[in-house]
Amino acid sequence: MATVELNVNAGEPVRVKEPAAKTAGALTHKAYLNAFATLLDLSVKGLVMTVVTPLLVGFLGGPLYGVWQVIAKLVTYMQAADGRPTQALKWVIANRREVDDDATKRKHVGSAFGVWLLFLPVMFLMGAGLVWAAPHVAGVAPEMQGTVRVAAALLVVGFLLGQLVLLPEAVLRGMNLGYKRMGLQAGLSVVGGALSVGALYAGGGLEGLAAAEVALVALTGALFLAVVRRYVPWFGLARPSFKEVRSFLKLSVWYFAWTFVHRFILASDVVILAALASASAVADYTLTGFAAVTLLGFVTTAIGAATPGLGGVVGLKQFERAVALRAEMMTLSWLLLAVAGSTIIAWNRSFVHLWVGAEHYAGFWPNLLAVLMTVQLIFIRNDSYVIDLTLQLREKVLTGAASAVVSVGLAAALTPRYGIAGLCLGMMAGRAVLTLVYPFIVNSQLGLPRVPRLAGALRPGATMALMFTAAALLGRAVLAGSWLGWLASVAATFAAALLVALFVGLRADARRALFKRLTLLRSLPAARGRL
Numbered sequence: 001m002a003t004v005e006l007n008v009n010a011g012e013p014v015r016v017k018e019p020a021a022k023t024a025g026a027l028t029h030k031a032y033l034n035a036f037a038t039l040l041d042l043s044v045k046g047l048v049m050t051v052v053t054p055l056l057v058g059f060l061g062g063p064l065y066g067v068w069q070v071i072a073k074l075v076t077y078m079q080a081a082d083g084r085p086t087q088a089l090k091w092v093i094a095n096r097r098e099v100d101d102d103a104t105k106r107k108h109v110g111s112a113f114g115v116w117l118l119f120l121p122v123m124f125l126m127g128a129g130l131v132w133a134a135p136h137v138a139g140v141a142p143e144m145q146g147t148v149r150v151a152a153a154l155l156v157v158g159f160l161l162g163q164l165v166l167l168p169e170a171v172l173r174g175m176n177l178g179y180k181r182m183g184l185q186a187g188l189s190v191v192g193g194a195l196s197v198g199a200l201y202a203g204g205g206l207e208g209l210a211a212a213e214v215a216l217v218a219l220t221g222a223l224f225l226a227v228v229r230r231y232v233p234w235f236g237l238a239r240p241s242f243k244e245v246r247s248f249l250k251l252s253v254w255y256f257a258w259t260f261v262h263r264f265i266l267a268s269d270v271v272i273l274a275a276l277a278s279a280s281a282v283a284d285y286t287l288t289g290f291a292a293v294t295l296l297g298f299v300t301t302a303i304g305a306a307t308p309g310l311g312g313v314v315g316l317k318q319f320e321r322a323v324a325l326r327a328e329m330m331t332l333s334w335l336l337l338a339v340a341g342s343t344i345i346a347w348n349r350s351f352v353h354l355w356v357g358a359e360h361y362a363g364f365w366p367n368l369l370a371v372l373m374t375v376q377l378i379f380i381r382n383d384s385y386v387i388d389l390t391l392q393l394r395e396k397v398l399t400g401a402a403s404a405v406v407s408v409g410l411a412a413a414l415t416p417r418y419g420i421a422g423l424c425l426g427m428m429a430g431r432a433v434l435t436l437v438y439p440f441i442v443n444s445q446l447g448l449p450r451v452p453r454l455a456g457a458l459r460p461g462a463t464m465a466l467m468f469t470a471a472a473l474l475g476r477a478v479l480a481g482s483w484l485g486w487l488a489s490v491a492a493t494f495a496a497a498l499l500v501a502l503f504v505g506l507r508a509d510a511r512r513a514l515f516k517r518l519t520l521l522r523s524l525p526a527a528r529g530r531l
Contacts, residue, residue, distance in 0.1 A: 037178060037179040037181070037182040037183075038178070038301050039298065040182060040183065040186060041182075041183075041185035041186045041189070042297055042298050042301055043186075043298075044185075044186035044187075044189050044190065045185075045186070045189040045297075046294045046297075046298070048189045048190055048192070048193040049193070049290070049294070050355070051193065052193040052196060052197060053287070053290065053355075053356070054355055054356050055197050055200070056068070056196065056197075056200065056209075057283070057287070057356050057360070059200040060200070060205075060206075062280050062283040062284075062359075062360060063278075063279045063280050063283065064206070064279075065283045066138075066274070066278075066279035066280055066281070066282035066283035066286070067138045067140055067144075067148065067206070067279050067282075068151075068206060068209060069270055069282050069283065069286050070134070070137060070138040070270055070271065070274045070279065070282060071134050071138065071148060071151055071152050071155060071206070071210075072155065073270045073271060074130050074133070074134055074137060074152065074271065075127075075130060075152065075155040075156060075159055077126070077130065078123055078126055078127055078130065078156065078159050084252050084255035084256040084258075084259050085111075085112035085113070085115035085116050085119075085167075085248070085252050086112060086163070086166040086167060086169075086170040087170070087252070087255040087259075088112065088115075088248060088252040088255055089108060089109065089111075089112040089167065089170040089171065089174065090170040090171075090173050090174040092108050092174070092248070093105065093108060093170070093171055093174025093175060102233075102234035103238060105234055106234060106235075106236045106237060106238035107238045107239075107240040107244060108240075108248070109167065109171060109235070109236065109237055109238070110237045110238045110239055110240045111240045111244050111245050111247075111248035112167060112170070112248065112252075113167065113237060114240060114245040114248070115245065115248060115249050115252050116163055116164070116167075118245075118249070119256075120160075123159075123160060123163075127153075127156035127159070127160070130152060130156065131149050131152045131153045131156060132149070134148050134149060134151075134152040135148040135149060137271060137274055137275060138274055138279060139274060139275070139278065139279060140279075147205065147206055147207060148206065150206075150207045150210070151206040151207050151209065151210040152210075153210075154207065154210035154211055154213070154214055155210050155213060155214075157214055158210070158213045158214040158216075158217045161214065161217045161218060161221065162217045162220075162221075164221060165217060165220055165221035165224060168221075168224050168225050168227075168228035168235065169181075169224050169228075171228055171232055171235055172224075172227065172228050172231070172232065175231075175232055177231055177232065180227060180230075180231045181224070181227050184223060184224075184227065188216065188219065188220055188223070191216065191219065192212070192213075192216040195212035195215055195216055196209055196212045196213075198212070199211060199212040254393035254394065254397060255393070257393075257397045257401075258393060258396060258397045258400060261397060261400040261401050261403075261404050262400065264404035264407070264408060265400065265403060265404050265407060265431065265434075266377075268404075268407065268408050268411070268427075269285075269411065269423055269424075269427055270282055270285070270286065272408065272411050272412055272415055272423060273285055273415060273420065273423055276412065276415045276416050277415060277419060277420075281419065281420060283360060284360050284361070284362045284366075284420070285362055285366065285420050285423070287352060287355075287356055287360045287361075287362075288348070288352055288360070288361055288362035288363075288366055288367055288370060288420075289362075289366070289370040290352075291344045291348050291351060292341075292344060292348075292370040292371050292373070292374045293370075293374070295336075295337075295340050295341070295344065295371075295374055296374045296377055296378060298336075299333055299336050299337070299378050300377070300378055300381045322386075322446055323446055326382075326386055326442070326446070327513075328513060328514070329382055330379070330382060331506065331510050331513070331514055332514065333378050333379065333382055334460050334464070334501075334505070335501055335502070335505075335506070335514070337374070337375050337378060337464070338460070338463065338464045338467055338497065338500075338501040338505060339494060339497040339498045339501050340494075341371045341374065341375060341464075341467075341468065341471075342467045342468060342470075342471040342493065342497040343471070343490055343493045343494045343497060344371055345367065345368055345371050345468055345471040345472050345475055346471040346472075346474045346475040346478075346489075346493050347475060347480065347486060347489055347490050347493065348367050348475065349361055349364075349367060349475050349476075349479065350475075350478075350479050350480035350486050350489070351486065353479065353480075354480065354482075354483055354486060362420050363420070363421070364472070364475075364476055365420075365421040365424075366420040366421055366424060367475070368468070368472055369421060369424035369425065369428070370424065371468070372424075372428065372468075373424055373427060373428055373431075375464075376428055376431055376432075376435060377431070379435065380431060380434045380435060380438060383434075383438035383439060383441070383442050384396065384434075384438065386442050386445070386446070387438070387441055387442060387445065395437075395441050396438070396441060399433060399434060399437045399438070399441070400434065402433055403430055403431055403432075403433035403434045404430070405430075406429070406430035406433060407426065407427050407429070407430025407431055408430070409426075409430070410425075410426035410427075410429050410430050411423050411426030411427050411430070412426070413426065414426040459505060459506075459507070460505045460506065463500070463501065463504050463505035464501075464505065467497060467500060467501070467505075471493070471497075474493075
C-alpha cells in the first residue's frame with residue numbers, strides 16, 4: 001500500500017511505499033495522546049489564571065486591568081506580520097517526516113528561519129506602530145502614555161523572541177511528538193503566574209507585568225529547545241537554497257494571510273470595545289467572559305493537538321476514515337459545549353461575584369452571548385483545522401477576510417447603542433459567514449456532497465438550545481453565596497447536563513462511537529511506551 005506525501009517544492013502529491021493502515025493507526029493514536037497532554041497543560045493554565053486574575057485586578061484596579069488586556073490583544077496583531085513560517089514548518093514536517101532524510105529536514109527548519117528573517121523588518125515596523133498607538137487605543141490619560149508604551153514595547157520584544165521559540169515547538173508537533181512536553185507547559189504556566197504576581201508585588205505595574213512575560217518567553221525557549229534536542233536528534237539548522245526558501249515562502253504566505261484575518265476575527269472585540277466604550281467595559285467583558293474563553297481554549301487546543309495525526313490520515317487519502325474521525329471530533333466538541341456551556345451559563349454570575357466582585361459582572365445577555373460565541377467559534381475552528389490539513393487554504397482565507405470585515409463593521413455599529421451585548425451580536429453575525437461556508441469547503445475537500453446534510457444536527461441543536469435556556473433561567477434566579485455552595489452547584493449541574501446531553505442529545509450509535517474513543521483514551525498511558 002502507499003501513502004500520499006506533499007512535495008513542498010512542487011505542491012503535488014508523490015507516492016511513497018509505506019504500510020498505510022499501520023501508519024495511520026499510529027498517527028491517530030499519537031494524536032489523542034497529544035490531546036491528552038494538551039488538556040493537562042490547559043487545566044493547569046486555567047487554574048493558574050483563576051488564581052492570578054483576581055490578584056491582577058486587585059493590584060491594578062478594573063480600568064488599568066482593562067488597559068493591560070487591550071495592550072496584550074494589540075500585540076497579537078503582530079502575528080499578521082511574521083509570515084507564519086512555524087505553521088508551514090509544522091505541516092511540512094508532518095507530511096514528510098517519513099520521507100525526507102535528516103539533512104533535508106534541517107533545511108526545512110532553515111527555510112522557516114529564513115522566512116522569519118525576511119519578515120523581521122515588517123514585524124519591527126508593525127511593532128513600532130503598535131507601541132505608538134497603544135495608549136490612544138486604550139484611551140489612557142497623558143501621564144500614563146509613557147507607561148503604556150514601555151509595557152507595549154516589552155510585549156513586542158517578547159513576541160519577537162517567541163517566534164524563535166515556536167520553531168523547535170513546530171518541529172516537535174510536526175513529528176507528532178507534542179506529548180513529549182507533557183507537564184512542561186503546565187509548569188511554565190505556574191512559573192508565569194508567579195512571575196506576574198511577583199512583578200506586581202515589587203511595584204512593577206504594567207511594565208513589570210510585561211517584563212515578566214519576556215522572562216517567561218526566554219525560559220520557555222530554553223526548555224523547549226532542550227526537549228526537542230532530546231527527542232528529535234536530527235533537529236538543527238541547515239542552510240537552504242534560495243529556491244527552497246522561495247518554495248517554503250509560497251506555502252507560508254497563505255498561513256500568513258489567514259493569521260492576518262484570524263487576528264481581526266478574534267482580537268478585534270476588545271479593541272472595538274475600548275475605542276467605543278471604555279477600559280472599564282473591557283475589564284467587565286473579559287472577566288465575565290473568562291470561563292467561556294477558557295472553555296474555548298480547552299476544546300480548540302485539544303482538537304488542534306490531534307491535527308498532525310488526522311493529517312496523516314488525510315495524507316493517506318483515507319477520506320472515508322477522515323470523515324468518520326471528523327464526525328467524532330464534532331460529536332465530542334458538541335458534548336463538551338453542551339455540558340460545560342450549560343454549567344457556565346447557570347453559574348458564571350455567581351463565579352464572577354465570588355471571584356472579582358459583583359461590579360465586574362457584565363450582565364445576563366453578555367454572559368449568555370459569550371457562551372454562544374464560544375459554541376460558534378469551536379465549530380468554525382474544527383472545520384478550519386480540517387481545511388488546514390488539506391493545505392488548500394485559498395477559499396478559507398478569502399471567506400475569512402469577508403467574515404472579518406462584516407464582523408468588525410457590525411460590532412462597531414452595534415456597540416455604541418447596545419454595549420457589550422451589541423459587540424457580541426455583531427461579532428456573531430459576521431462570523432456566521434464562516435459557519436455557513438466552511439462546511440461546504442470541508443465537504444468538497446473530503447469527497448462528500450458539497451451541500452452538508454443538516455438533519456443529523458437537528459436533535460443535538462434542539463437539545464443544546466433547551467439546555468442553555470434552562471441554564472439561563474437558573475442562573476438568573478439563583479446566586480451562590482459561598483465557594484462551597486458554588487462548587488456543589490456546579491458539580492450537580494454538570495452531572496445533570498452530562499446525562500441529558502448523552503441520552504437526549506445523542507443517538508445510540510453516536511454514543512457508542514464516543515464511548516469506544518474514550519476507552520482508547522483510557523489506554524493511552526499504557527500505550528505510551530509502544531509509540
